[in-house]
Amino acid sequence: MACIVFLFAALLQPAHADAGFQRWIAQFRSTAMQNGISGATYDRAFRGITAPDPEVLEKARYQPEFRAEAWEYFDNRVQQDAIDTGRRLARQWKPWLDRIEQKFGVSRYVLLAIWSIESNYGEVLKNERVMRSLPRSLATLAYGDKRRAKFARQQLIAALKILQSGDIDVGHLTSSWAGAMGHTQFIPTSYQAYAVDMDGDGRRDIWSSVPDALATAANLLRKNGWQSGETWGYETAALPEGRKFPGGNMALSRWASIGVVRANGKAFPRPSDSAELKLPDGRAGPVFLVTRNFKVIKRYNNSDKYAFAVGLLADELAGYGGLVRDWNRPFQRLTYSETEELQKRLGMLGYYDGPIDGKIGSGSREAIRAFQARSGMQQDGHPGKEVLQRLRGQ
Structure with a gap:
């Protein structure tokens, strides 16, 4: 009877709602209940969700063939801002890092590095363009992406169990488009396997509790065989x-x-x-x-x-220092501040409208190529010293 009521309510949604998506939500309700999800939890998770997330489907369907060169991959992740911020946060969270390191035996610096790479030390969680409703994202993938449908259904059941457990409320149950959650970007099934209530508040909250998030990452590493006191x-x-x-x-x-x-x-x-x-x-x-x-x-x-x-x-x-031998790059690398300057100057000239973040992504590469074409340079998109010097002369 409850399922009939839910389906009837879905059919009364505004005209812009996706009827097929609403039918999928209504039909999946019985699957969720067979897996231990209460009707109340399910209805709470999907209240107000009337259509799939078009950005999720766009990201799922657009998988660029570009594969980063080694230097490009590492330049965007092992850079000065990440190092400076990580060292500051190491001091700020030292008492908790001491406890986590003592309990799990995992290096605090490895945990901080994971935090940086996964969510830019939590900054990504503040970006509404990146973070979205987890139930909606996973339902969108289950409904509209055949390649990920099985995975999405499995993760959706796990996400609903997280909601039902009381670890997080539906308003804060957010994720990336693909379902990765919190400071350390756990998918729901991995959360179920490794989540830790480190701060002792009765909830395993990797979204707003840094101790919980870092301890959860440490628990994953320990349970998978991390050797305490040894290097990588x-x-x-x-x-x-x-x-x-x-x-x-x-x-x-x-x-x-x-x-x-x-x-x-x-x-x-x-x-x-x-x-x-x-x-x-x-x-x-x-x-x-x-x-x-x-x-x-x-x-x-x-x-x-x-x-x-x-x-x-x-x-x-x-504090062990960087590489003795640099990556095999075809240009002279810019510092982090110089890369920001490069992006700013490209923006001032109308070539670039992305974030000034010192990271070279597809938008920055396209802007560099456009500037190189206009300036008669080789159009390789590389963020090198020569490009910055040419920009300074504009």
Whole structure:
């Protein structure tokens, strides 16, 4: 009877409502209830939602083929603003970071790096253009995106269970378009598996409680095998040209014996640890030996580039310094402040209308190409010193 009432109410929505979407919501209600969701919880989650989110469908359908070069990926994540902000937040949240590190055994700097990369230390959560209703986003994907429908239905059930548990109210149950939630961007099923009430208020609130969010990330890493007190990896010296090296894992002492040594000239502090050779930018870029913790970071996001970004940013936050050998970039890199200046000058000339954030995305690249075309330069879109100097002359 309740389902009939809900369907009838849906049919009485304003004319601009999507009737097919409303039917899907009404029909999925029984599936949710079979999975332990109360009718009251379901109705509360979808109250006022009458149509799919068109931006979610647009983002789901538009998957650009562009794949970032190594230098571009890391320049946007391991940069001075992220380092300065992370160090300031490390001081601000020190008492909680002390407790989290003691409880879970995960480096505070790794947690801060994840926080930075996932949500820009929570700044993304304040952006209404990015964050949206989680029930609506997942229902939109389940209804309108065949590729993600199964995933979206599973995550929607998990999201409704989170709402029903009282950890968060429906007004704050927000996510990215794809359903990633809170400061540390957990999907609902991962939240269910790892969420922690670190601040002791009775709710596992990764949206507004920084201790809960960082502890939840730490719990994920610990439960997936994080080795306390160990690093994620080491930068090594350049490999000799023409020489082949074995794949797979070997003890660091064995790697050193065949000529793979640390870039800073120091000895490996734990020579018996096992490590694997990685060349994320080929032999021309920095080379690494990565340990078990590198693989654990990939349980957060199964990408070598992601794990390297977390590890390298964590090392910068901890004060270990940056790379000895830079990425193999075809231009001279700008500093963070110079990149902001580049964006501002492109904006003043009418080429760019995006955020002044020191990060080079597709909008910045297109603006640079347009300026290069107008200036008779090679149209590569690279944010180099030559482009900035030319802009300063305008």
